[in-house]
Amino acid sequence: MSLRRFYLAPEMIGSLQPEITGSDAGHICRVLRLSPGDAVELFDGAGNGYRAKITSASPRRVAFSIEKKFALLAESPVHITLAQAILKDRKMDDLIRQLTELGLDRWMPFYAARSVPLQAKKESATRLARWEKIALEAVKQCRRGRVPRIAPARDFDDMLAASDEYDLKIIFWEEAAQAFGLNGTAPLKPKKIMLAIGPEGGFDAGEIQRAQACGFFTAGLGPRILRSETATLAACTLLQYRFGDMGPGS
Known part of the structure; x- marks a missing residue:
């Protein structure tokens, strides 16, 4: 089963506590009902993917710990x-x-x-x-x-x-x-x-x-x-x- 996938702003990648805020955080908590310890996939929009775990979650802010970085290979060569x-x-x-x-x-x-x-x-x-x-x-x-x-x-x-x-x-x-x-x-x-x-x-x-x-x-x-x-x-x-x-x- 594929992991839930979310966009993480590139400026968050190098931070000590990468997080998603706003309506996306509300969607993660209220609709998908994900919680601390759940594994997810993040992507930065620049060709990189990240395996991560949720460390804390509220409708306003969801924080992650990034465990692995990998290249996303679904881009056209042209x-x-x-x-x-x-x-x-x-x-x-x-x-x-x-x-x-x-x-x-x-x-x-x-x-x-x-x-x-x-x-x-x-x-x-x-x-x-x-x-x-x-x-x-x-x-x-x-x-x-x-x-x-x-x-x-x-x-x-x-x-x-x-x-x-x-x-x-x-x-x-x-x-x-x-x-x-x-x-x-x-x-x-x-x-x-x-x-x-x-x-x-x-x-x-x-x-x-x-x-x-x-x-x-x-x-x-x-x-x-x-x-x-x-x-x-x-x-x-x-x-x-x-x-x-x-x-x-x-």
Whole structure:
């Protein structure tokens, strides 16, 4: 039987008395009914796991003694950054949960020319905090070792400017001449990949031209028109299958 698993903030790892406080402590005591002496698994969100025992427990504070440190091995060998055009309503919330399960390394939301909720820029700090919380909860559930990094929302050209560090850059576009496939000029085993997905209305031609000028390959996802959120999940799955840990060579 697997141990109950909890997130321990990295700054707590080296302390004499690592502890979890707040609502998570209440959940451990009141819902799970764990008590001193119970063994648990902790993780720090940076790829490390810890076997620990509870030394004291109250609804406000649960303290641990760490017995063993070990590496968590559920991370993809390829670092995928998704540049996702802002979508309306709570679609982004659902996406960050699912993308965390698929092994996404970094999420970079941006405002495209056809993004609808431009007025939501003033809410960006609140949304960022919510996305970080959703990603952390998803990591707990899927037993990953690292929490995806989430960048503040930016403009399209700022997103392009941030793409210089990547080995492979792909922008998915419904008008691309061919479905997903790369020619001989693309790296065979990229370590860092950026993919860009547009908003509900898609990218405009000017955005595609600017992305191509920055070294992005254009690719499609078949003959059917996909919702943006469907395209996002399909594209991430394809990249993990071809370059990551979901394919036959993983």
